[in-house]
Amino acid sequence: MSTSIRGAATPAARTAPLDAVALRRDFPILAQEVRGKPLVYLDNAATSQKPRVVIDALREYYETTNANIHRGIHYLSEKGTAAYEDARVRVASFINARRPHEVIFTRGTTDGINMVARAWGDANVASGDEILLTEVEHHSNLVPWQELAKRRGARLRFIPTDDAGVIDLDAYRDMLGPQTKLVAVHHVSNVLGVIAPVAEMARLAHEHGALIAVDGAQSVPHMPVDVQSLDVDFLTFSGHKMAGPTGIGVLYGKEHVLEAMEPAHYGGSMIRMVELESSTWADLPDKFEGGTPNIAGAIGLGVAVDYLERVGMDAINAHARQLGGYAVNVLSDMPGVAVHGPDADGDRGGVVSFTVEDLHPHDVGTVLDGDGIAIRAGHHCAQPLMRKLGVHATARASVYLYNTTDEIDCLVESVVKAQRFFGTV
């Protein structure tokens, strides 16, 4: 364990602001120079960097534990199974699930949403039913529902939002009805950084007998997320955006909802009894984890979750809001720069999308890259939102616990450089 986070587990320390400069030392990749400049990594909404404890856990697993789980009657298999199931317990506690088996390990957010669309959607959505979404959704929280709607003859409806992505709750209330089967909504927008009022939306959905599935890819890594207080029916998120490995994610579902669902994948380790013509399914969570799972990934995610808890999710959240707000303010003050999404003091996280007048985001990204600054430029897998905003693409800076105000200043300096280079200011 790194010295910089040791001792951070006391409640008093958890509420204190985090020390980003000290935490950086936990992330080996951040020590490097890129193109002769210190790396400024501001592409955390795409994927976060990994602390040494997570990298070490992966190596240690393969060096000391590797075996297939849930079936071996030998030492390593038992050890691996225990570590894998322990990771499930840690993740369940992290999101305050009632029971560990409400946590299903997946490949990531996309995988989890597709599982819900197939395994829950095909059985519960019928012709004429409605699924409510917003135009802000990432393609992964849009396309699976489009396909479900096509298969079942259902209809997608889009809850209005303003230009900052703030959901019109009155309009939402009016759209809900007996025909509403599901509300599928982001928790934090991957483009605008805006936070959706998920608890209120869940309450209203439930009043109409609808379920709510929340895309937590950009919220779970950055803020405390409590599935019981939010009262959501499904929550999906990705390990790699929260200091964990790639290829592992989580589908949370309420126990009774998961119990009533058919499996999403069929094969080994998800069965109870197999006959030649038909089979019966294992209990939760195995029913949804057919095939050999990403064992190392799950264990790595468990370690990542421990790391985040030691730093403190309240502190991480406060840091993201403070730094995101700072970036919004300094970018907005620049001539020719427009920030998309809520104001600095609005309900937002640390994702900041911006456009620079007469400069394509890819050209901005290339100039920044020349200064060792990593951002994302493009449509961010949200083409309908780009059309709504009236842009083809945006540049996006997104922060995590190891980013500093100095790095935001570097970003601003480099955007000025791009403007000068292209002669737009």
Place this chain on the structure above:
Amino acid sequence: MALDDLYREVIMDHYKRPRNHGTLDDADVVVEGANPLCGDEVTLWLEIEDGLVQKVRFAGHGCSISQASASIMTEAIEGRPIGEVDEIIQALRGMMLEGEEPNEDLLGDGIALEGVRQFPVRIKCAVLGWNTLSLGLRQFTESGGKPVEAHHRE
């Protein structure tokens, strides 16, 4: 890595003052090219007569490299026979994708795109217009010279 290698003066000039920008009402070939991953778009209008590309216009939106490259391309091909245009396209692709020496006789200002090779993620931006042109001409030839509308996706 120097930004000047990517954004050479010639490229910046074509980006800021695009040549042959616009549309043609009586085009024999209309071909839309797009790179859905980054959103760059280039649409070409060609008037072809007696096997010559008599007129070419382009419109689109996207990064400086994609738009400048399309502008450079229109200058390189206007007035040339289709067979020669194919050679020009091959020279550009050879330079961008195969590491061939730039051929100024064929490419004109296009040799300035050589610097883009140092930026692998931007090569697709540079070849978008050229791949779009290639598809449009191929479909025109396959149609036996009848007007065509085509769509290219990177």
